[in-house]
Amino acid sequence: MSATxxxxxxxxxxxxxxxxxxxxxxxAPIFIxxxxxxxxxxxxxxxxxxxxxxxxxxKRAAPLAILAAGQYFVIVSGxxxxxxxxxxxxxVVVAARLIDDDPSKTWPIIALLLGIGATVxxxxxxxxxxxxxxxxxxxxxxxxxxxxxVFWWTGGxxxxxxxxxxxxxxxxxxxxxxxxxxxxxxxxxxxVIGIGAIVLMRASFGRRLxxxxxxxxxxRLSGVKVENMRTIAFVLSGLSAAVAGILLGGFxxxxxxxxxxxxxxAITAVVLGGVVLGGGRGTVLAAMAGALTLExxxxxxxxxxxxxxxxxxxxxxxxxxxVAFASYRLRGAR
Amino acid sequence: MSVSEPTKAAGTGGGDAPTTPRRRSAWDDRxxxxxxxxxxxxxxxxxxxxxxxxxxxxxxxxxFLTVSNIVNMLQRSVxxxxxxxxxxxxxxxxxxxxxxxxxxxxxxLVTAEVMDxxxxxxxxxxxxxxALGVVVGLGNGLIITKLRVNAFIATLGTALILxxxxxxxxxxxxxxxxxxxxxxxxxxxxxxxASVFLLVAVVALVYFLLRWTRFGFRLYAVGGDxxxxxxxxxxxxxxxxxxxxxxxxxAAITGLFLASRLGAGTPTVGTDGGYxxxSIAAVVLGGTALAGGxxxxxxxxxxxxxxxxxxxTFNQLEVNAFLKxxxxxxxxxxxVAVYARRSERRA
Numbered sequence: 309m310s311a312t313x314x315x316x317x318x319x320x321x322x323x324x325x326x327x328x329x330x331x332x333x334x335x336a337p338i339f340i341x342x343x344x345x346x347x348x349x350x351x352x353x354x355x356x357x358x359x360x361x362x363x364x365x366x367k368r369a370a371p372l373a374i375l376a377a378g379q380y381f382v383i384v385s386g387x388x389x390x391x392x393x394x395x396x397x398x399x400v401v402v403a404a405r406l407i408d409d410d411p412s413k414t415w416p417i418i419a420l421l422l423g424i425g426a427t428v429x430x431x432x433x434x435x436x437x438x439x440x441x442x443x444x445x446x447x448x449x450x451x452x453x454x455x456x457x458v459f460w461w462t463g464g465x466x467x468x469x470x471x472x473x474x475x476x477x478x479x480x481x482x483x484x485x486x487x488x489x490x491x492x493x494x495x496x497x498x499x500v501i502g503i504g505a506i507v508l509m510r511a512s513f514g515r516r517l518x519x520x521x522x523x524x525x526x527x528r529l530s531g532v533k534v535e536n537m538r539t540i541a542f543v544l545s546g547l548s549a550a551v552a553g554i555l556l557g558g559f560x561x562x563x564x565x566x567x568x569x570x571x572x573x574a575i576t577a578v579v580l581g582g583v584v585l586g587g588g589r590g591t592v593l594a595a596m597a598g599a600l601t602l603e604x605x606x607x608x609x610x611x612x613x614x615x616x617x618x619x620x621x622x623x624x625x626x627x628x629x630x631v632a633f634a635s636y637r638l639r640g641a642r
Numbered sequence: 643m644s645v646s647e648p649t650k651a652a653g654t655g656g657g658d659a660p661t662t663p664r665r666r667s668a669w670d671d672r673x674x675x676x677x678x679x680x681x682x683x684x685x686x687x688x689x690x691x692x693x694x695x696x697x698x699x700x701x702x703x704x705x706f707l708t709v710s711n712i713v714n715m716l717q718r719s720v721x722x723x724x725x726x727x728x729x730x731x732x733x734x735x736x737x738x739x740x741x742x743x744x745x746x747x748x749x750x751l752v753t754a755e756v757m758d759x760x761x762x763x764x765x766x767x768x769x770x771x772x773a774l775g776v777v778v779g780l781g782n783g784l785i786i787t788k789l790r791v792n793a794f795i796a797t798l799g800t801a802l803i804l805x806x807x808x809x810x811x812x813x814x815x816x817x818x819x820x821x822x823x824x825x826x827x828x829x830x831x832x833x834x835x836a837s838v839f840l841l842v843a844v845v846a847l848v849y850f851l852l853r854w855t856r857f858g859f860r861l862y863a864v865g866g867d868x869x870x871x872x873x874x875x876x877x878x879x880x881x882x883x884x885x886x887x888x889x890x891x892x893a894a895i896t897g898l899f900l901a902s903r904l905g906a907g908t909p910t911v912g913t914d915g916g917y918x919x920x921s922i923a924a925v926v927l928g929g930t931a932l933a934g935g936x937x938x939x940x941x942x943x944x945x946x947x948x949x950x951x952x953x954x955t956f957n958q959l960e961v962n963a964f965l966k967x968x969x970x971x972x973x974x975x976x977x978v979a980v981y982a983r984r985s986e987r988r989a
Binding site: 435439440441442444445446448449450451452453455456457458459460464572575576579584585586618619620621622623624625627628631632635636 | 785789790791792794795796798799800801802803804805806807809810919922923926932933962964965966967968970971972974975978979982983
């Protein structure tokens with residue numbers, strides 16, 4: 309690409325204020341909803357306004373927000389990833405069995421876990437793009453394979469234990485941090501991944517990925533390697549699921565149900581953030597805000613004492629209402 | 643959007659443009675219908691799986707090709723078969739339904755509660771369950787079409803709503819089934835269980851709906867391209883809503899059947915069976931395109947039978963339950979990869 313011919317996926321020629329305005333219109337609703345929910349939580353529980361209270365909330369929400377960021381890449385490229393919940397389970401169970409309370413093994417095993425996440429992502433991507441299996445089926449099959457394989461290996465229930473230096477990642481943080489008292493590691497990781505994802509989506513990669521989800525044939529005709537882009541999206545999703553699993557292993561401990569249903573929660577979070585299933589629309593920041601909103605909703609329902617059973621019902625109604633509201637707004641714009 | 647449209651039109655129009663001068667006989671039509679039908683590779687795969695299972699089980703010392711074993715497999719296909727027949731209709735419309743598992747549980751509970759152990763209440767119980775199916779289907783359809791919520795999220799939301807309602811009221815089996823109704827689950831006519839006739843009836847009805855009614859034609863049109871069928875004067879919203887009503891009613895019938903098998907309503911019967919994802923897997927194994935507009939209920943039943951043969955084989959070989967999931971995952975992906983290659987070659 310020479311300097312005189314502009315790359316189709318470089319920054320489009322619009323004024324800066326125009327771009328900022330567009331981004332705000334796209335992401336504002338989810339932040340308004342998030343803000344309202346946070347305010348309601350603060351009214352019920354004034355501790356929430358103190359840094360430790362709020363950081364505890366962020367710490368709890370971090371795994372889901374990281375999963376949502378990963379899922380965002382896949383959804384915006386026009387696919388689904390239903391395998392992330394089972395990746396989380398695999399990560400926690402494998403870590404517990406292989407490390408088995410031996411602190412010296414923690415770091416090599418973490419590298420292995422990230423490798424597992426990336427490998428699952430590559431496999432999902434290759435099956436979806438090269439064998440032309442719809443990603444819904446690819447990742448559904450992968451869900452069956454992963455959850456079956458890991459419990460076949462451990463004989464039905466998780467075995468072993470996680471050492472403290474593994475669990476600290478999800479539980480503790482940088483002590484004696486000014487103002488905040490303690491800055492949890494999971495919040496640091498969330499911030500790094502969040503900023504990384506935003507930078508990635510603003511770079512040429514992000515524009516090409518968006519183009520693939522928006523109009524596959526147009527992207528292909530403009531020289532985008534559609535298959536590779538989608539495969540990379542699946543790898544990012546697999547990696548983010550591995551990170552979320554590492555955090556959840558520390559935060560929630562070892563259990564067979566740790567990843568159950570997380571895929572649906574992550575997809576819901578992304579869609580709550582105004583990202584359109586089918587691809588090509590929405591921002592990663594809004595997707596992560598969607599995850600925080602979902603987590604805030606769970607917290608609020610807990611505070612209101614809508615515990616257990618009816619929580620699901622309320623959650624279902626709110627999700628439908630939120631998405632209906634978002635699509636009502638989109639109708640004019642499209 | 644606009645760039646992809648012309649290629650799509652050329653792809654579908656290209657098939658029938660240059661016809662041969664020879665008059666086509668009815669036999670040619672039939673032959674073409676069979677080779678082009680998306681159900682054909684499904685039954686070829688079923689035959690292959692069946693023969694392999696037969697060989698493997700026999701070598702292992704089990705019995706496979708006996709009347710009682712085959713009837714057993716048929717009987718175990720009934721519940722999944724009925725849900726999947728309904729799921730086929732939803733998927734053909736370009737939608738999908740993730741709420742069926744909870745609807746099945748709720749239907750089994752409603753059946754048992756209304757019947758309350760007395761055969762005199764069979765009619766009200768059946769009517770109540772069918773009404774429940776219609777209401778949930780209408781709800782799903784209206785949310786998807788009028789509120790424009792993506793089907794995935796809409797039915798996931800409905801699933802959560804139903805789950806909450808179930809858990810709020812029930813924490814164990816409830817109600818009971820009259821002796822007469824229990825016969826549905828256990829009577830046999832000769833060697834054929836009554837429930838197999840129920841499956842055949844539902845499949846025949848769905849087949850009739852898809853092949854011989856205006857609703858069926860419109861359903862394929864809407865699933866193929868909603869915008870084009872809308873512009874051709876199809877009221878696409880009505881078609882999608884009707885598709886969801888059919889899907890939910892099928893799930894409700896499955897709940898009725900499972901209640902009669904178990905003798906009571908059970909809050910987890912739908913989710914334990916994994917009927918939501920399992921039925922989608924069966925539909926896709928049956929050669930129906932997940933994007934909608936292509937496929938049919940006969941293929942779906944082939945897909946259900948493939949899963950039943952696998953299940954039976956694994957049970958006879960006493961394969962570890964977790965390994966079973968691994969193999970099933972591999973087979974679902976592999977089968978769909980084969981179908982994808984096939985349809986790509988033809989196009």
